Every structure is written in C-alpha cells, then in structure tokens.
Amino acid sequence: MTGLLLPSDHELLLRLLRTPTVSPLEAGGGEPAAQLWQAQTDYAEAAQAIGFRLARHDCARPADALRDDVPAAVREAAGTPGFLAGQPSLVLRLGRALPLGSTVMFNVHLDTVAGLEPVGFDGHRFTGRGAIDAKGPAVALLAGIRHAIQAGAPIGRDIGVILQVVSGEEGGGLGTLGTRRLVAAGFHGRVNIFCEPTGLRYLTRATAAMTARVRVTGQGSIDDRPEAGHNATVLLGFLAQHFAASLGGSFCVAGLHTGDQHNRVYGTGELLLNLPYESSAEGEDLAARVELVFRDGLTEFAGKFGDSPVFARTAADVAEITTLDWLKRGLPCLNGGDRWAENLLTAHAGLTPHAAEEPAFTCDAIWMDGVPGAFTAVFGPGSLAENNAHAPGEYADLAELEEFAAAVARILLAFARTPVLKGTR
Secondary structure, three states, rough: OOOOOOOHHHHHHHHHEEEEEEEEOOOOOOOOOOOHHHHHHHHHHHHHOOEEEEEEEEEOOHHOOOOOOOOHHHHHHOOOOOOOOOOEEEEEOOOOOOOOHHHEOOOOEEOOOOOOOOEEEEEEEEEEOOOOOOOOHHHHHHHHHHHHHHHOOOOOOEEEEEEEEEEEOOOOOOOOOOOOOHHHHHOOOOEEEEEEOOOOEEEOOOOOOEEEEEEEEEOOOEOOOOOHHHOHHHHHHHHHHHHHHHHHOOOOEEEEEEEOOOOEEEEEEEEEEEEEEOHHHHHHHHHHHHHHHHHHHHHHHHHHHHHOOOHHHHHOOOHHEEEEEEEEEOOOEEEOOOOOHHHHHHHOOOEEOOOOOOOOOHHHHHHOOOOOOOOEEEOOOOOOOOOOOOOOOOOOEEHHHHHHHHHHHHHHHHHHHHHHOOOOO
C-alpha cells in the first residue's frame, strides 16, 4: 500500500529533520541547542489535525533525575542549567480516556544522537539526523493512524489511542526522564508499541545494561622514579585483561584512561565495563560476578607484582587505592509474551515476529516491564545499522515509512475487531 504519507507529511518530516534535537547527553559543543519543545509542538499540531488532543507536555523534575537507579551521567547533568527544562515529553490522546483493555499506546522519541546530517528528500529517500531514528517513524505513525480512522476503525469512540512523544531516549538517558514518568502516570494501554527500527518485525524483548567503573586514586611520580608512585596504567591494564579472561559472557571492556604524556607515571585513572543482560535476575547475578572478579583481580595483582622493584608500592596499596562503583545499574528488561496480543499482531495485523535467536537491544520499552495487563512490542521500519541510524548518512526510504504506516493501520483495525479478548492473556 502506498500513498499513505501525504505531501503535508513529507513537509512535517523535513521540518522535524531541520529542527535540531540532539540529546544534551550527546552534544559535543558543535551542535546547535536542542529545540525539542518546538519539534514536539510541531508534531502535536499535526496530530491535532486528525483529532488528537494534548494530554500532557512537561519536563522531569529534579527528584526524577536524582534517583539511585538513574544513570550517573543523567544525575550529574541534572544540575546543569536548562538540562531538565530542555527535554520535555508530550502525551497526545485520541478520544476520551478509556480503560486499559480498550487502549493502544505508541511511543516514539524525537531526540537524536549527535552528528548533524544534511537534510533532504529526493522523492524516494529522506536524509538527515533522525530520519529513521525516529522522526521518520513518528510521522509515518500519524499517517497510519489517519488511515485507520479513514478505514472506519472506531478510534476515539470505542478505541483509545495514546501517543507518547518523548525526549531522553538517546545519549544513555534510557527513558529515565521521559518514558518512565509517563508509564508511571498511567499513559499506556493493552497493546503498547515502541517505534524503533526493527526491520518491520516486532520484538517482545528489550535488554538493559550496567556500567561498572574501576577507579585508581593513587599518587603519581616522575619517569625517573617510577617506583615512587602508584602506576594506575599498569594496574588498570592488568584488571582489564583479568575481566576479559575471567568474567565470561558477552560484555564490553570499554574506556581505559590514565594520562596522555610519556614522561610520567599516572597514579589515577579509570576503567569502564559495559555489561548487557536480558533479565533482572541475570543482571544481579552478573553484578555479583563482576565484584567477585574485581576482588580476585586485586589479589592476583598484589601477588604478581609484590616483589617487583618498580610496581611493589602499587601492589602493596592496591586494595586501598582501587575501587569499583556503578555508573548505571538496576534497570529493568522487557521480556514478555502474550498469546492473545501476539496472535493479534501476526494472524490479524499480518506482522512478522523477530526471530528468537536474533539479539534484542536496549530502548525505552524496558519501562513497560511488569506493567499489569499490558503487552509491549518494539516495532518499526528500517535498521539501526543499515540505515546508518547513529552514523553519517542516516536515511529513511519513503517506501519503508509507507510500509510502517500501513502496519500501524492494520494493528489498530485488528485491535478494533477483537474487543472481547482484550483482557485475556
């Protein structure tokens, strides 16, 4: 099916692509200030043209950002002037508030990663930062809802539709300032679709990740007296290899930094580990193993270098100068199944499920974990990799946006035809 996106939709998408919305956590100083209020206002006006009304448009409060389970980067940035005020989230509702069993929710984010891209449309392909992740899907979403209305779905009467249009998804924000607040406030439905690039295959899983930081806070020395100081470079390099050899599983030994000069011994530094997991229980087990491997590594380092003329001081003091803390921990995972809802998507809406053996990824859908009576899927056009979502040359083809719009319409039409089964699982 083609022609669902009208010229006015093309214009809206180009306007959104030209509006800078780089996450403050991504901005490196070269991008213009994010204009998320403006982007969401433009989107709301387009949604209101098909019957949506504004239900909420606000920002997180300091208390939302200072929770222990908020990533450290967000907590640290929360005190920066304008950080919270510049990241609003929008809720739009079609029709009156209806029970959860009669409501479908769609979530889409308008913030982007850094690296502005030339904006354009050649009649077949949109280019620009956010084209596929996720401004293009956001516009196609409206086109699909409009088509469902025109096809006779009783949306706004018997079926309620909620749109969460959020900030704070990119840059490691992980929805802690946007989506989580909206879910907690009850803005969700029986079926909840998070619009992310999945190749038009729906995914009922979303992973989370922890970030562990190992820090050395010793005393440095000059290169002529290396034995006089604590050598954070050698210690952290040893621990990086120790984690890589001992921890097992799939994880990322990430940044290791002590200093940039060749003629000194650095006594301070840090090592980062990024640790994905697919369930909360798996995450807690992994965190415990990281801490055990860390303690074993300190013991092994002390034994290996205790007699070294150059590194003996580092070995002797290793337990006092080395600490492990968590920059990110305790985030939930989405890992749910729902026979009725999956049958709705496959048999009635004609969608294809994501293959069970293919890996999931992290997105704001994690905040739907454990919400009673709610089914959640991640679904959208394109691919993060193939469409260059976080890289130069990001694009979205009109054809794939049209396919997504048609799928959205089918979801709503299928949901409208099965009222008796909405409360079953």
